[in-house]
Amino acid sequence: MKGFLKRLSPFAPDNSGVVSALFEFGGLIAVCDAGGCTGNVCGFDEPRWFTMRSAVFSTGMRDMDAILGRDHLLVDKIVSAQETVKAPFAVLVGTPVPAVIATDFKALRRMAEKRTQVPVLTIESTGVNYYDKGASKAFEMLFDTFAVENLPVEKDSVGILGATPLDFSSCQAGKFLADSIDKKAYVYGMGAGLEAVKHASANERNIAVSPSGVAAARLLEKRFGTPWKMASPWLPEELLKNCSSLAGKKVLIIHQQFAAAALREKLLAAGADDVACATFFMTEKSLTAPHDRTLKEEEDLAKAVEEFKADVVIGDRMFKKVLPDFQGGFIDFPHFAVSGRLWENL
Amino acid sequence: MADRYYFISAGELAAKGADNIPDELIGNKHLIYSSPATLAFNSPGAQGFGVKRAGLAVPDSVMLLVAPRCCGRNTSALAAPGNLGERFFYLLLDDTDIVTGRHLVRIPEAVAEVCKSLPAPPSAVMICITCVDALLGTDMERVCRKCTEKAGVPVEPCYMYALTREGRLPPMVQVRKSVYSLLKPLPKRSDAVNVLGFFTALSEECELRFLLKQAGVNKIRELALCADFNEYLEMAEANFNIVLNQEARYAAADLEKRLGIPSVELTRLYQLDKVQRQYLLFAAAIGVQFDDKVYYNEAAAAVENFMKSHGNISISVGEWLNGDPFELTLALLRYGFKVPEIFGTVGEGNFVWVKKIAQLSPETRISSNLSPTMMLYKDNEIPCDAFIGKDAGYYHPGVPGVNWNGESQPFGYAGIKALFTELDTVLTAGKEKK
Numbered sequence: 001m002k003g004f005l006k007r008l009s010p011f012a013p014d015n016s017g018v019v020s021a022l023f024e025f026g027g028l029i030a031v032c033d034a035g036g037c038t039g040n041v042c043g044f045d046e047p048r049w050f051t052m053r054s055a056v057f058s059t060g061m062r063d064m065d066a067i068l069g070r071d072h073l074l075v076d077k078i079v080s081a082q083e084t085v086k087a088p089f090a091v092l093v094g095t096p097v098p099a100v101i102a103t104d105f106k107a108l109r110r111m112a113e114k115r116t117q118v119p120v121l122t123i124e125s126t127g128v129n130y131y132d133k134g135a136s137k138a139f140e141m142l143f144d145t146f147a148v149e150n151l152p153v154e155k156d157s158v159g160i161l162g163a164t165p166l167d168f169s170s171c172q173a174g175k176f177l178a179d180s181i182d183k184k185a186y187v188y189g190m191g192a193g194l195e196a197v198k199h200a201s202a203n204e205r206n207i208a209v210s211p212s213g214v215a216a217a218r219l220l221e222k223r224f225g226t227p228w229k230m231a232s233p234w235l236p237e238e239l240l241k242n243c244s245s246l247a248g249k250k251v252l253i254i255h256q257q258f259a260a261a262a263l264r265e266k267l268l269a270a271g272a273d274d275v276a277c278a279t280f281f282m283t284e285k286s287l288t289a290p291h292d293r294t295l296k297e298e299e300d301l302a303k304a305v306e307e308f309k310a311d312v313v314i315g316d317r318m319f320k321k322v323l324p325d326f327q328g329g330f331i332d333f334p335h336f337a338v339s340g341r342l343w344e345n346l
Numbered sequence: 347m348a349d350r351y352y353f354i355s356a357g358e359l360a361a362k363g364a365d366n367i368p369d370e371l372i373g374n375k376h377l378i379y380s381s382p383a384t385l386a387f388n389s390p391g392a393q394g395f396g397v398k399r400a401g402l403a404v405p406d407s408v409m410l411l412v413a414p415r416c417c418g419r420n421t422s423a424l425a426a427p428g429n430l431g432e433r434f435f436y437l438l439l440d441d442t443d444i445v446t447g448r449h450l451v452r453i454p455e456a457v458a459e460v461c462k463s464l465p466a467p468p469s470a471v472m473i474c475i476t477c478v479d480a481l482l483g484t485d486m487e488r489v490c491r492k493c494t495e496k497a498g499v500p501v502e503p504c505y506m507y508a509l510t511r512e513g514r515l516p517p518m519v520q521v522r523k524s525v526y527s528l529l530k531p532l533p534k535r536s537d538a539v540n541v542l543g544f545f546t547a548l549s550e551e552c553e554l555r556f557l558l559k560q561a562g563v564n565k566i567r568e569l570a571l572c573a574d575f576n577e578y579l580e581m582a583e584a585n586f587n588i589v590l591n592q593e594a595r596y597a598a599a600d601l602e603k604r605l606g607i608p609s610v611e612l613t614r615l616y617q618l619d620k621v622q623r624q625y626l627l628f629a630a631a632i633g634v635q636f637d638d639k640v641y642y643n644e645a646a647a648a649v650e651n652f653m654k655s656h657g658n659i660s661i662s663v664g665e666w667l668n669g670d671p672f673e674l675t676l677a678l679l680r681y682g683f684k685v686p687e688i689f690g691t692v693g694e695g696n697f698v699w700v701k702k703i704a705q706l707s708p709e710t711r712i713s714s715n716l717s718p719t720m721m722l723y724k725d726n727e728i729p730c731d732a733f734i735g736k737d738a739g740y741y742h743p744g745v746p747g748v749n750w751n752g753e754s755q756p757f758g759y760a761g762i763k764a765l766f767t768e769l770d771t772v773l774t775a776g777k778e779k780k
Contacts, residue, residue, distance in 0.1 A: 034508035127416030
């Protein structure tokens with residue numbers, strides 16, 4: 001049945017993806033909700049929330065706000081909070097409530113910009129899509145708004161786009177990604193902040209390390225001619241160690257597409273017989289191999305394993321719940337957007 | 347322009363009166379800061395007991411969450427084997443569903459599928475719906491009846507309508523009614539009572555049980571202690587209900603209307619004399635006498651010993667705890683301690699405590715955890731020797747204290763005794779370390 005989950009629990013939604021992408025840029029982030037969505041984001045989907053202060057707020061919508069569309073009250077609240085936070089920009093994040101009442105985000109943006117005198121980004125997430133869609137929109141809008149100045153290219157500088165703990169399952173991913181590149185790396189949103197975004201045109205090239213980074217990479221290519229590629233330059237050592245004896249095996253990797261594709265390359269190089277990737281999330285055609293598949297429903301996962309006749313499945317261990325009859329090997333590859341597990345807490 | 351966190355002294359606030367509480371202390375007048383200190387209030391489901399977990403208090407029940415994926419996301423935290431994860435199912439809505447409500451026709455089929463997937467039929471399927479259905483005006487009672495027809499098990503709605511939090515029937519009030527809604531009339535037993543209000547059990551040491559036994563009450567039932575659905579159904583034979591949390595008033599009224607069970611309300615207090623007085627009035631109301639001397643003395647001794655060991659220390663009080671922060675503050679002040687600050691939500695209900703605090707300690711600062719200005723609160727900005735409440739602990743890293751928000755529910759003399767005993771343990775350990 002469409003949308004029915006018997007064994008899995010819901011993956012991170014698009015509004016979490018928006019907050020995750022923008023968490024470290026110093027903006028005032030207002031989630032347009034009644035409180036529960038912000039609670040989900042801060043209490044569950046944003047592991048940095050407990051160690052790093054960021055101005056993430058709920059707009060605290062109530063039934064009459066939704067019914068009467070009291071946008072001016074929302075703008076009053078933003079103006080008042082901005083007096084405290086003094087953020088360089090503000091973000092309004094959509095949730096199911098504004099989606100149902102068809103909030104006019106463009107009008108909200110104009111009203112809020114006029115009164116706060118800072119740029120206001122409005123991201124119309126709905127809470128029904130996956131995190132990557134929200135993160136992608138957020139990165140794209142951030143660069144569209146702030147990466148406007150055409151600067152001379154800085155030799156050996158690399159912009160890393162699409163890094164979030166939701167994708168990389170580690171709060172240290174920014175450091176690991178930067179260390180994995182032999183150049184001056186700016187990991188946007190996990191180490192590199194708003195000033196680095198403003199100087200993005202100086203990058204010699206960009207790397208989209210997850211599907212969430214692709215739209216921003218394309219934007220920067222179009223605006224400044226910055227070449228880019230898709231890659232996932234960091235895979236955890238522990239994972240590679242656990243995958244060290246898969247020569248001759250048929251392996252199915254279930255993860256975010258870029259991470260899965262990077263692992264596939266390593267496994268094939270180490271002698272795996274065949275490796276397919278499956279994902280519930282966004283995909284890029286150029287990284288898709290013939291056996292790869294996009295999963296929609298919970299039961300698609302078991303079908304994918306059966307049809308590929310996998311000897312070994314690599315994926316977040318939450319997926320094991322859907323594979324009670326699978327007799328092959330299973331290697332845990334945590335995906336925070338799936339299970340909320342971090343490598344550092346394993 | 348704010349350059350520090352907002353606070354108001356108890357003296358100033360009392361002078362303003364309950365009708366003039368400053369906007370900074372009222373959640374719906376500003377953006378809500380969901381700091382780790384306040385997650386439990388802004389989004390009860392994020393940490394602690396939200397509607398989803400509460401709805402599963404009915405023994406052997408399962409829950410179907412019908413909502414956009416963002417509403418069910420944090421349930422992953424409960425998904426560990428042996429936890430509640432195995433009792434949650436989801437019907438996730440897409441963009442079209444949330445606008446047209448077409449998902450409603452799929453719910454009966456999903457409920458049937460849930461029942462089919464389980465080794466034994468559940469006692470009930472609780473259907474949790476969220477803001478989307480609140481806005482769509484879904485008649486969930488009707489949908490539940492259809493589900494019962496299709497699946498052959500009781501199906502009850504749980505309304506997780508965060509939009510109505512400050513309304514007449516907020517979600518945590520509604521869900522308390524939902525969890526007792528499966529009770530059907532039974533002949534009354536004069537020696538049976540129910541304790542309503544919490545989703546977890548009263549602490550084992552709580553004297554309320556012993557006092558009721560003294561009065562001839564042999565069956566004291568709590569939802570959390572019902573071993574199975576049959577035991578749960580026996581709650582319908584109670585002679586009266588004892589309401590320990592005002593959020594259960596609506597459920598108690600419903601039980602009185604449907605099953606003819608009257609109720610009496612007791613408040614969780616930390617002032618010894620008020621606890622004693624409450625028991626006296628309660629005993630009179632039910633026509634008995636309680637001998638509570640031994641429990642009173644034990645609690646009084648715990649307070650006295652603590653004072654002897656640690657002196658009249660200053661304690662920061664938060665609201666993420668089992669109790670009302672203002673009543674607890676008043677108790678601490680009356681015992682002789684100092685309370686420099688309270689993080690709490692002031693309303694009509696607890697303003698009476700604010701007035702009394704103002705008389706004893708007018709300079710005590712009152713702040714709202716939810717205020718955006720709390721971003722500016724510097725760690726340990728107001729020095730204290732100890733904290734009570736998980737949120738107060740967040741603002742005072744390195745300071746000894748107790749979260750006092752455990753699942754075993756403190757009440758009465760036993761609650762006072764346990765609080766001071768726990769505080770003593772923590773503070774003594776801190777001293778020894780030094």
